[in-house]
Amino acid sequence: MSRDRPIVEEQELYRGLSVDPQDPDYVAHALADSSLVSIFGLVPKQRPKVTLSPGIEVGASYLYADENWQEQPVLTDYDLIGSHIDGTGIFALDRLPILDLICLVPTDGEVGPVALFAADRYCHRRQAMLFVDPPLAWSTVTDVIRERRTGGFSSPNVMTYFPRPVSPPGAPADQAPSALGAIVGRMVAGEAEAGVWGGVEREAVVVRFRDRLSCQLDDHDSAALLRVGVNPLRECAGGHVQLEGMVTMGRSGGYDAQAVNIGLRRLSLFIIGSIVRSTRWAAFEKNGPAAWNEVAQQVAEFLCELHDAGALGSGSVRNSYYVICDRETNSGGHRDVVGYRNCEGNGDGSGEPGGVNFIVGFALRGQEFHTFRFAHDRLECHVRPGGWQPGVALAS
Known part of the structure; x- marks a missing residue:
């Protein structure tokens, strides 16, 4: 344990040692193979007192070998x-x-x-x-x-x-x-x-x-x-x-x-983060058509507002984004492919609360679409990039 990096970097533990040379757990024998500590001088004939550090009155503690060390406010x-x-x-x-x-x-x-x-x-x-x-x-x-x-x-x-x-x-x-x-x-x-x-x-x-x-x-x-x-x-x-x-x-x-x-990256993260936060409710809804339609409509309205504000690529609203949240994105096979295995439900509307999956694509410049897969579970929302798609214009 070092002063400037106050974490235990390497340690050895010896329990039940004895100062009796005839004891199988004699301290000098136990420390003979140690790479960190050795006996200095003679082994005391009586059990030593508990090691204390300044400011600690009860219980054993670490005692630094460098007595001249001074506290330095350096963050590790x-x-x-x-x-x-x-x-x-x-x-x-x-x-x-x-x-x-x-x-x-x-x-x-x-x-x-x-x-x-x-x-x-x-x-x-x-x-x-x-x-x-x-x-x-x-x-x-x-x-x-x-x-x-x-x-x-x-x-x-x-x-x-x-x-x-x-x-x-x-x-x-x-x-x-x-x-x-x-x-x-x-x-x-x-x-x-x-x-x-x-x-x-x-x-x-x-x-x-x-x-x-x-x-x-x-x-x-x-x-x-x-x-x-x-x-x-x-x-x-x-x-x-x-x-x-x-x-x-x-x-x-x-x-x-x-x-x-x-x-572009900050704008992309802004869009992703806004979608994640605004759709967290879906993790606690029944995984079925009602939740799918609500998610798709909510995300589409948000992206439409961004387009009107000039945040998305030039062109019509229809060609600036797309949202897919349906039976296919919420089927068990699709979730396994994209790596989201914590979401419950089988994609037929009979699922329990626990997860909704959807895909969002948006164009930040021209017709260059960037696609992301969202998967809500009860703990958090997982987001994975789906790739760059130049020239894609899917009907929403």
């Missing part, structure tokens, strides 16, 4: 992740009914791989975007490209940038500067009036930023970064910096268009 990956049961760390956000984006900015400036993976999974479940600063190991464009091509992490729900800002004179050495707050704040500015879809066509974000960047990028560097799903951050006139590209870290993972562009 495990602090950031927290506990789903206790509602700590990132799971404290479960208290928010609607979640659009998360900025994960540790005090030491680095999001470790464990926290990144866990936060990505959490954002996937909450239909949210995750914004993170680049790793401290990225010092050149070559570093970025090498790590992105060999690291293996790719997600349409995560955004990062390069390069980092440089710490101003006098700043604490253990606190890495971040441009994330300024970038995200500018990105969402004005959405209260224009909606999430107001920034879909945005290709860059310009913010005032006083700190210098750690390196300067040219057009070739920017193009190379965008190909691996990293947004170039470049200095421009008047004490401003410009974030270019607006791509997610799914750019290098073979995802479709709505998963690569930040604006």
Whole structure:
């Protein structure tokens, strides 16, 4: 157990040991093969007193070997992740009914791989975007490209940038500067009036930023970064910096268009999340034609309103979305194919409360349809992408 990472990383347990050399459980013999602890000096002739740590008056506790260690307010990956049961760390956000984006900015400036993976999974479940600063190991464009091509992490729900800002004179050495707050704040500015879809066509974000960047990028560097799903951050006139590209870290993972562009991805997640929340009632209704028709009508009305507001692709309402919720999507065979096995009912209207399945497709640009399968059970709604369908225009 280490001070800076307060979790048990490795331990050995020895119960019922004795200080009697004639006892089969003699402590010196038991610890002879230990890889963590050894006998120092002579074994006492009497049972030692209970080990206590400062501030703990009752019961045994851990006692750190490093007596000169001082408490440091540095959050670890495990602090950031927290506990789903206790509602700590990132799971404290479960208290928010609607979640659009998360900025994960540790005090030491680095999001470790464990926290990144866990936060990505959490954002996937909450239909949210995750914004993170680049790793401290990225010092050149070559570093970025090498790590992105060999690291293996790719997600349409995560955004990062390069390069980092440089710490101003006098700043604490253990606190890495971040441009994330300024970038995200500018990105969402004005959405209260224009909606999430107001920034879909945005290709860059310009913010005032006083700190210098750690390196300067040219057009070739920017193009190379965008190909691996990293947004170039470049200095421009008047004490401003410009974030270019607006791509997610799914750019290098073979995802479709709505998963690569930040604006399209946020709009897609907004639509998915709205459908999930507004149709949760279906998980507790009888799985039959009445529920199917109600779900289809409710989702269709929502998508029609989005089309009228300009959020969906150009063209007629009829050609901008489709909703399928019927006997086929709720048959046992269909549920097994798409991987939803927790939903009850046999699709003939005789099912018990417990789950309704439906498919939704919508066009964000032109006639490029993006399809998602929704499956409600009594615990949550499972959403899976159904693929990208260019030129599809199904009658609703």
